[in-house]
Amino acid sequence: MRRVVISGAGIYSTIGLDLNSVADSLYSGRSGIGIDERRKEFGFRSALSGMLDRPNLKGLLSRRERVGLPVQGEYAYMATMEALGNAKIDLDFLKSHEVGILYGNDSSSIPVIEAIDVMRDKRDTSLIGSGSIFQSMNSTVSMNLSVILKLRGINLTISGACASSSHAIGLAHLLISGGFQDIIICGGAQEINAESMGSFDGLGAFSIRQDEPAAASRPFDRERDGLVPSGGAATVVVESLESALKRGAPILGEIKGYGFSSNGEHISVPNVEGPKASLVKALKAAGMQASDIDYVNAHATSTPVGDLNEGKALLEVFGACNTPVSSTKGMTGHEMWMGGASEIIYSLLMMERGFVAPNLNFSAPDEALAQLNVVPETLEMELNTVLSNSFGFGGTNSTLIVSKFRK
Template identity: 60%
Template structure:
């Protein structure tokens, strides 16, 4: 039996704001969350630009024991999940007596590993590292912490797929529910934002060095783009079967109708138009809709010369040049492991409020971006169906299609 899969809650903690209301206002205003970080420059980074995400104080919400095993990815994910669960009207008493799963996208816990290693080298005694370090260091840190805090009883694993992690987590939650294996899954993505997590990425030379005006640095699809800007935070999407949501009287926000995926099977970092096209076509086939039924595409476009051109070609080949396209990474920078989840949340906010957030800093198209319909300024438009792309290192591709109910 194929169950319908619906969204009943969303939450966000990002450089655009620490909750849905703040983020929605930033999206509509085309407000950038990119800043210059002197700490990175002093450390020797080639680029000191980043989407800045403050660490929240969890003391009002969690005990010291609960906080002990949490570092940035888990801390951010707690905030976004708390908001999503409040929207979905899910409380711990209900979760403790039902089978609710969690699949979160996360692909690094670099800072906590470095801190534990540094402490051991300083003290020459591993027992002084602290009992919480192991739970901070593991890549499954988000799932380990949230599943125990919220008393979750269902499927529980971390999905690691580079910059498509957050998107694939929603896709896997969708498959679990569609197949009847779970009634409800908390999905999302988390991304630490610190120098330990980003120094090797900076060393590749793929970050923008346009430090004169940080808000102008991330320029997806623009001819003058010179690289991406790293960012982070967390985003959460609550998925449920339609039957389970109706049974408990939940408000249904939208329905996941398509999930496409592919592997390029080629270069470890260079994109592949062929792989992207296969992911797009698979999502459309599974959703059983025509290309003209998609009202908006939130592009993966990270502001790299090769990556943006490849995606523009793929969108053009599958959709032609009419469907509105924008990359919210123009405002957020590249949120890496969380991006696939956060961009679903951003698009959900646009759907709810009938507007398309702008692809800011898009001033001069290149040969490929000139062929698709990139929205450079906020546009009032009803959105009944949107598509979100996520592509990652290693050639992993994910496409989600979500429709109003």
């Protein structure tokens, strides 16, 4: 089995549009959450949202390349170009080597809605536009990026709800360690628009703490009342160690383990056994004990049941080690399909700079989680190995373990 490393990272996030600005936000505990006024017009119960401007790709991509990209695809392009740049991979390299893409995406709402609006209004499907089908397919990001970047390796979209991009990285690890590919571009993209969020709001899943948006997302806090939807895109370049060393590429971290499981119960309510199984499987794959993990980036989205059950699973595995835990979703909100990849990047930045980002808005735990070592403020400490959880609807669970590279 070959060793697998991360040689590049890029991000387009509510807390920063590149790695450096994101690292600064993580350290200072800056929130990217605000109020989306359009949601009030639509009758949303909660107008809370991660806030992110749309990038301008004119001059970066041709019109033909732009026409098939939905907004989350634009985010993904920005994140991917940053990742390729710091991995020392250019377009000439991509044309002459077999590079794959595994990208997490689980919806593309706006193009579907716009196409239906045209059909209803004009009664003429020829007016929908040639780019609509490529924007609306679930595989839109991997499809578009593979063409723009001239990729010739594996080309798949991973659709696993809010664990999508974590699974993408985990599956890349398996393919590369098994010798099937040398380099795979991995990540996740999430649209932020109101149109994609109405059904979530209808479930009552969102926080309604709208008077103070920065205090609304409260992972593990006793007063949490729901998640805050968010999005953007995050990309990592996953590569065999041999390939990275041969290229003289920077090595940001080594993927040590990938764990996964399914809860096998309720479609939207998580349990304890599924997340615990994913944690245990990741540790086993890495050949590690719980005491080898320096920090856990929790999935914790700020929902009452989800945080409680993940916390119980973490206590069963890490309770005796008093491992520091925080959820960066206190700052970013829940980045959904993007979250697994972005939280690996957040963890890599913490590991590089020697700190644990704060679990924002944490004042007191549930009684059942009193022994969980939640980090409420920025903690400076050396991190050699980090673990990141991502869970999703349908009971899909993914856990990744990443360490500093050691020869």
